[in-house]
Amino acid sequence: MSLTDMAIARIRELIRAGALPPGSRLPPERQLAAELGLSRNPMREAVKALVVARVLEVRRGDGTYVTSLTPGVLLGNLAGTVELLTGDTLVELIQTRRLLEPAATELAAARIDDATLAELARHLDAMRASRHSPEQFNLHDAAFHRTVAAATGNETLVTLLEGIAGRTLRARVRRGTVDGGAADRAVAEHEAIHRALAARDVPLARAAALMHVTTTENWLRTHLRRPEDGDRATTPAGTARVAL
Template sequence: MAVTDDAILRVKEMITSGELKPGDRLPREADLAERLGLSRNSLREAVKALSLVRVLDVRQGDGTYVSSLRADDLLGALSFVLDLHRGEDSVLEVLQVRRILEPAAAALAAQRIEPDEVVALRALCDAGEQATSVDELVEHDLAFHRAVARCSGNAYLARLLDTLAGPTVRVRIWRGITRGGAVDRALAEHRAIVDALADHQTELARSWSTVHVACAERWLPGEG
């Protein structure tokens, strides 16, 4: 194991054991390095790496703190990485992950959704059907899928899904859909998902979500 990797693991263990909690300030660099049996250089590199993924918050002139460790903060680092890998192969791999996770989110939503959430989703469907540009379709699509994921009641799952396919990917998909003349079909799939959620039909919601994401792959430029 590389020295820096070992240092990262040592700091991680302090956090996962509860010795260091969200918001806690790390001990002075020299003291922590001595305590963990690490060189100050390797500890410094570990802190830098953990700050990049938002586990640690380095405050100049103040010290280094454990972050809030909230899903939103930690998954933001994944969003940055994904933005660096937007080639055709990478986008397809992201969609393959969505094809696994979105049906799971829809299934959970079917079990937990409240009547007012169904009303809100139907309103989003109405808005999508009134869209007149790709930008409006993308805005509707983002709002719709975020709402379904929130209805799952799992904040980590909702944030992960939002991170996996942000506006950049969705613009490419919806451009393909509009060029292929399949907008009505895509929006009808949204309606079908909502109907299944409203009826608390877990497997039907899962199935429609699977179909919807799989069809999105077809409309990526260069696919189909």
């Protein structure tokens, strides 16, 4: 373990132990380094790394603080990492969504209120009205799913689903440009989810969400295999990846 890694581990341990709770200010760099028995250079690098990881935040002219450490903060950079995924890894991403989204929809069915159902209905109306505009259609598609996730009241689940939505949203946009019937099918699938949620039918809500995500997964698998112009790129090693 390098000295910087050691400094990171020790700061994290202070946070886990409650010595540096969320929102607290770190001691001055010299003091903290002395308390942990490390020199200032690795301590400075450790702080920089923890700032990038959103564990710490620097407030100019005020000092360095522990963040709120909420899922939205700590997992908020997931989308940027997910954007780097290519090729068959995209199928793994959809598989992950297939595990999470039906569970989220199931939980939402037990907790959703009338105001949220009305919001989902508005997104459905917007999707119907924008069938011929893939970008607008998919913006409301994504908003529909964010609203369902938010109805769970589970911030960690919301953040994870939002983290993978950016990449899958781009997949849905691409799907809308190559498959003329995709919008109609997507509307029907979202209507089924909305009906199940409105009925507070937990098993049906899970099944409707599973069918919807499985449709996307099946399309992506076919898309990866199909060597159409503009749909596929090849790496130097000959491995196909989707260019979305």
